[in-house]
Amino acid sequence: MNDSKEYTLSEIIDIYSLQDIQDKFSKMTNLSAVTVDRFGTPITAPSNFTKFCNLLRTTKEGYRRCSNCDAEGGLKSMLLKKPIVYTCHAGLTDLTAPIIVNNVYLGAMLCGQVVIEEHKTRSLVNLKKLSIELDIPIEDLKAALNEIKSIKRNKIIDSADFLSMFANYIAEMGVANVTHAELLKETKEKMKFQQLVKDTQIKSIQSQVNPHFLFNTLNTIAGMALMEDSEKTAELIYSLSDILRYSIKNSEDMVEIGVELENIQKYLFIQITRYSDKLSYDIKIPDKILKYKIPSMTLQPLIENAIIHGLEPQNNPGKINVVGEILPDKSVLIKITDNGVGMSKEKLDMLLGSINSSGNSGGIGLKIVQDRLVYYFGDEFGIKIESSPHSGTTVYVKVPPIY
Known part of the structure; x- marks a missing residue:
């Protein structure tokens, strides 16, 4: 049986679905985002990349620095086994969340390309130095920098935690599905393994959340983020995070009905927010x-x-x-x-x-x-x-x- 260390992200994850989730995450948080494999190579198209960062990457040296910076950020988060917030080579704030399955580093989700509102980090960007070293007109850099969004630090931290949960949920689900498919193939002609297949199937089922619900919820959160302050949006995100954590928890096959109902109430809270006064329970x-x-x-x-x-x-x-x-x-x-x-x-x-x-x-x-x-x-x-x-x-x- 293959171990998860033999898998690559593209083998265990449906890239189309991952791209959809990444795009919605970027829209919800107003952060740029991209997913890379263990070598730092992007496996998704960039979501909402800033004009400033795209401009840097138009030069060979700028592309090299940005790629190295992404790789270093992913490596640091992998070593720490948690999401980290850091300053990129150009002076912007980025964050990265490692994708780790069974203690094996598979890649990372990277996002950011913002400045910290409280710390006024926009002033840390040395446009003159970048212009000279990357051979980019300083006026072009200045105009692009002025379009960079200012984000509060606590929102960056919350986004990092949320991104980490999503990244690892997707990977865990992918490994479970691949393992399940391999077991079915191997045991097709070996009836003595039938019980093993059934057990594995059940554990695979526990790691799944209906994408219909997931994507509609993300749309709801994204819409609310544009219309109101972040308090209720954060409550929605936390409820969704708790549901996903609950759904992928495989340490116990059986749970108390009371615990199951707590999860149901969080699910219904999200749905009531989505449907407003059209739903009650x-x-x-x-x-x-x-x-x-x-x-x-x-x-x-x-x-x-x-x-x-x-x-x-x-x-x-x-x-x-x-x-x-x-x-x-x-x-x-x-x-x-x-x-x-x-x-x-x-x-x-x-x-x-x-x-x-x-x-x-x-x-x-x-x-x-x-x-x-x-x-x-x-x-x-x-x-x-x-x-x-x-x-x-x-x-x-x-x-x-x-x-």
Whole structure:
């Protein structure tokens, strides 16, 4: 089996998706950004690069200095195993976040090309020296420098932490997906490894967050950053960061229902911010149930499914109710109900058939949840669905009382 040290970033990461995330990050923070491999070679197109930095890179010596500076920044962050903020060779402020998987350095995400507002670092840029050494007219440099944005230092620090979380989440997800694909290929003719494949598949599933939700959230954050002060935007970013950290935490396969609900509330906070007064929710779970355990990331896909397929298509305000109870046989039942568009009997039957089939024909999020619950607890547990047109949908999740 290949180890992560044999992978390159381009092998484990979908570059198109990475470029999309990088572009949205750059738009959200007003910072320039680029992703490089372990050798400092860019694997994405630059996002929002400043006129000043592009001007420096038009000369051979300027390009060499900028490339060396990027490589040194990535190396320092790799050695420290954390994001760092530093001053580039030209006097601008940059930051870099290392991409490290299993203690192996794969590359880095670099951004910045700004000046620090409090420290007035614009004055540190020696235009005369740069003009002489790089053979660039000083008036061109001065005009380009005047367009450089001033950023508060605390925003740079927050951006570095957020960038680090994103970079490593993407890499961890990529390694999990590649490992999963290789296991499937190797065990196709070796039935004795079937259980190993199933375990690996489950761990791979835990590292994934629906890109539909991720990208829409980033758009929401970017829009808010332009319209208001940063306090609420920061709260959104922190909630999203917590969700991503939770989703990739593989040290425990089972979590307390209370912990799962904390993650759900952060997810719903983001969605309510996005939909404004069109979405509300109510959670009523008895305290005793909160200590019982379920596989992590069981409830979030069900709530996300209710929003996307139940509430989004309608114009009326939507609501999600989460209710829990202990049944006479001591098992736990959690009901997730939405007042959305619902579905016809034919569509419901088709969905239930795909969830309970051995293939992946449809309802993949629900099927993943069902397969995991049956895998952990047996055929008598799992999800059931009730729905009718214009009357909403209810998903029942039944699990045993496990502490």
